[in-house]
Amino acid sequence: MLSKKTQYAFRALSYLAENYGKGPVLISNISTEKRIPLKFLENILNELKKADLLDSKKGKGGGYSLRISPKKINLATVIRVINGPIALLPCVSLNFYEKCEDCNEENCGLRKMMTITRDATLKILEKKTLNDIMLAAV
Amino acid sequence: MLSKKTQYAFRALSYLAENYGKGPVLISNISTEKRIPLKFLENILNELKKADLLDSKKGKGGGYSLRISPKKINLATVIRVINGPIALLPCVSLNFYEKCEDCNEENCGLRKMMTITRDATLKILEKKTLNDIMLAAV
DNA sequence: TAACAACCTACCAAATTAGTAGGGAATATT
DNA sequence: AATATTCCCTACTAATTTGGTAGGTTGTTA
Numbered sequence: 001m002l003s004k005k006t007q008y009a010f011r012a013l014s015y016l017a018e019n020y021g022k023g024p025v026l027i028s029n030i031s032t033e034k035r036i037p038l039k040f041l042e043n044i045l046n047e048l049k050k051a052d053l054l055d056s057k058k059g060k061g062g063g064y065s066l067r068i069s070p071k072k073i074n075l076a077t078v079i080r081v082i083n084g085p086i087a088l089l090p091c092v093s094l095n096f097y098e099k100c101e102d103c104n105e106e107n108c109g110l111r112k113m114m115t116i117t118r119d120a121t122l123k124i125l126e127k128k129t130l131n132d133i134m135l136a137a138v
Numbered sequence: 139m140l141s142k143k144t145q146y147a148f149r150a151l152s153y154l155a156e157n158y159g160k161g162p163v164l165i166s167n168i169s170t171e172k173r174i175p176l177k178f179l180e181n182i183l184n185e186l187k188k189a190d191l192l193d194s195k196k197g198k199g200g201g202y203s204l205r206i207s208p209k210k211i212n213l214a215t216v217i218r219v220i221n222g223p224i225a226l227l228p229c230v231s232l233n234f235y236e237k238c239e240d241c242n243e244e245n246c247g248l249r250k251m252m253t254i255t256r257d258a259t260l261k262i263l264e265k266k267t268l269n270d271i272m273l274a275a276v
Numbered sequence: 277t278a279a280c281a282a283c284c285t286a287c288c289a290a291a292t293t294a295g296t297a298g299g300g301a302a303t304a305t306t
Numbered sequence: 307a308a309t310a311t312t313c314c315c316t317a318c319t320a321a322t323t324t325g326g327t328a329g330g331t332t333g334t335t336a
Contacts, residue, residue, distance in 0.1 A: 002226045004325065007238075010248050027282075035240050040326055046283070058282045059334030075251060088140045100145075102173050107276030110148050113213060113266050120258045128251050138245030141293065165313075178295055184314065196313045197303030 006083040008036045009044050010133070013078060016054070017070035017130040024056075024063030044082065051081040070130035076122060078130075086125065087118040094118075144221040146174045147182050148271070151216060154192070155208035155268040162194075162201030182220065189219040208268035214260060216268075224263065225256040232256075 011034040019025050027045060031038040045064050048054045055067045066073065079086055080095055090098035091105055092114045105111055149172040157163050165183060169176040183202050186192045193205045204211065217224055218233055228236035229243055230252045243249055 001223055001228065003323090007227070007248075011240075014247065037326065039328080042282075043326090049282095056282060057334080058280080058332075060280050060336070062281050062334070064282085075255075085139055089145070090139065102149075109152065109271035109273070109275035110145075112274040113262075113271055116266070117213075117259060117262045120262050121255060124251075124255045124258050128254070133247035133251055135247070136250040137247035143294070162312095175295065177297080180313075181295090187313095194313060195303080196301080196311080198305070198311050200303070200312050202313085 002079065002083050005040070005044060006079060008034075008041065009048065009078060009082045011036060012041060012044060013048070013053075013066075013073070013130055014133055014137075016064060016066050017073075017134050020066050020070055024061065024065045026063045029063070048078075048081060051077075053077070053081065066130075070134065073130045074126050075128050075130075075133075076125035079125065086121060087114065089114045092118050094122075140217065140221050143178070143182060144217060146172075146179065147186065147216060147220045149174060150179060150183060151186070151191075151204075151211070151268055152271055152275075154202060154204050155211075155272050158204050158208055162199065162203050164201045167201070186216075186219060189215075191215070191219065204268075208272065211268045212264050213266050213268075213271075214263035217263065224259060225252065227252045230256050232260075 012030050015030050015034055016025060027042055028038060030036065030045075031041050036044075045054060045056075049056050049064070053067055053073060054064050056062070056064050076086060085093040085096040087093040087096075089100065089111065090096065091100040091103065091108075091111055099105075100111075103111065150168050153168050153172055154163060165180055166176060168174065168183075169179050174182075183192060183194075187194050187202070191205055191211060192202050194200070194202050214224060223231040223234040225231040225234075227238065227249065228234065229238040229241065229246075229249055237243075238249075241249065
């Protein structure tokens, strides 16, 4: 399951997607509009910025904005930045790979099943974008 | 990601699958063969039993065995018993549904994306079985 | 130079995960 | 009937992760 933090991230990003091209949005705005604890949201937006998904500007007229079009930010990217691995096992993760104890990977049956699962999941998550979230919301 | 407990469960079940039809297997056997802490494994096998995946027998000659053929135990079932929900959001889970705060589900774009993702994932996990794990292991 | 707004470091409480300890109950063998 | 065997049950614990909060710092704009 996605952490609450990740859900907050998606809510915030949706809001920024809706305001794409309209200049920076205040953290406090997002916080009240989307009901996300302010200071927690600060952290989240900062992480998204460090992952190059957002631009920020300090001082009056400042705030956060999407760095690129909502059409170009896919869900897998967001999940990886805030939530971590998408695969169900560390030894199957593309971006967070870790060797698993007591399993010679070449002939691990579970690993093969989880690889197939990962591919099926990624096929969706890498194709769907923030823009799709907007469009799907009535 | 699957918890370590779930990985243990799969390792234990694989072992039981290999021994399907050969009578009960001792917890202590599985523990040493698959390098799973004994007392922890006890809990796991007991949970799997309560979920009707295993049979158990006490006393000499006792132990655990698969209740049904490894061909009939799919991965989604195991994950749900030991790990919990497969969906990425509670409001999208078929077996562990929970309403999510601040989202009217009908028109939540994220929810729709996560539903599609869940379906893609389940399509694999519900089709693949313990038998497939055995076959895939060299 | 004041106000504004993001940034940074550090801390904290609650929940979850990964176990451990120790005895109890059922079964089989002698 | 007694004993050994094996699963079953309750309770506890340590470490890690999650979900925040507090308070000051830095950069920007007017």
